[in-house]
Amino acid sequence: MPNDNALTLAQISDPRSVTRELRNRVVSCWIAVTNAAGAAGFPFPPVQDGDVAPVADRILGRLGPQHSRLITATCDGVLAGWVVLDRDPDRLVGHWGTVRHLQAHPDFRGRGVGSALMRELRRVAREELGLEQLHLAARGGEGLEDFYGRLGWREIGRWPAALRLAPDDTRDEVLMILDAL
Numbered sequence: 635m636p637n638d639n640a641l642t643l644a645q646i647s648d649p650r651s652v653t654r655e656l657r658n659r660v661v662s663c664w665i666a667v668t669n670a671a672g673a674a675g676f677p678f679p680p681v682q683d684g685d686v687a688p689v690a691d692r693i694l695g696r697l698g699p700q701h702s703r704l705i706t707a708t709c710d711g712v713l714a715g716w717v718v719l720d721r722d723p724d725r726l727v728g729h730w731g732t733v734r735h736l737q738a739h740p741d742f743r744g745r746g747v748g749s750a751l752m753r754e755l756r757r758v759a760r761e762e763l764g765l766e767q768l769h770l771a772a773r774g775g776e777g778l779e780d781f782y783g784r785l786g787w788r789e790i791g792r793w794p795a796a797l798r799l800a801p802d803d804t805r806d807e808v809l810m811i812l813d814a815l
Contacts, residue, residue: 641707641714641747643754647699656706659713661690663739670740673773677799693718693735700763705755707738707747714742717751721763731759733770752785760815767813773797774806787812 646652664686668676676685696702701721707714715738721731733755738747759765770787772778774797779789787810796807 641709641750643750644706644708645754645758646704646706647697647702649695649697652694652697652704656713657690657694660694660704660706660716661687663713663716663737664690664735666740667737672737672740673776673778674737675735677773677797703755703758703763705751705758707751707754709742709745709747712739712741714739714745715747715751717755719755719759719763719768721765729765730767730769731763731765733768736770748781749785752782756785756812756815765815767811767815770810772808772810774808779808779810782810782812785812786814 646656661683664674664676665681665683667674668681668686669679671679675689693702694704697704701723703719704716705719706716715736717736718734719731720734722728733752736748736751738745738751756768759768770782772782774792783789789808790811791809793807793809795804797805799805
């Protein structure tokens with residue numbers, strides 16, 4: 635199991651810095667995560683490049699140093715996972731950020747990739763963006779509350795039965811906060 639030192643963490647805040655290779659790796663990772671039943675933004679697998687690429691392109695296209703960062707983890711040159719940190723430009727809520735699309739490639743699950751990405755995201759939020767708190771929404775019933783809880787997050791509410799994955803599978807959307815950056 636690699637520790638944080640075995641992973642190379644990087645961040646990108648300019649869409650012009652996203653190479654075609656990185657874009658393709660992000661899309662491939664997202665497809666693999668979704669098709670392995672990961673809760674990563676596409677609730678109805680299977681997905682293909684044509685489903686994921688346009689959404690990834692929008693996310694990558696709106697990166698900016700003050701409002702959106704992509705943080706990646708690679709292991710031996712392979713994209714092991716990624717996450718996005720967004721900051722609202724409105725000064726009313728500009729002191730907090732939103733975590734989106736945390737995912738670890740299925741080949742790297744259970745090896746500390748998600749935790750390493752979240753620790754780096756927290757550092758970037760605090761040290762580089764001066765944020766005071768982070769928010770996220772997670773799909774209930776996946777054990778994600780426990781994962782985030784181990785990293786210092788706490789549940790602040792739920793949207794009951796907000797996510798209908800199938801006629802017999804409705805889940806809560808769990809709202810979480812990290813306010814001790």
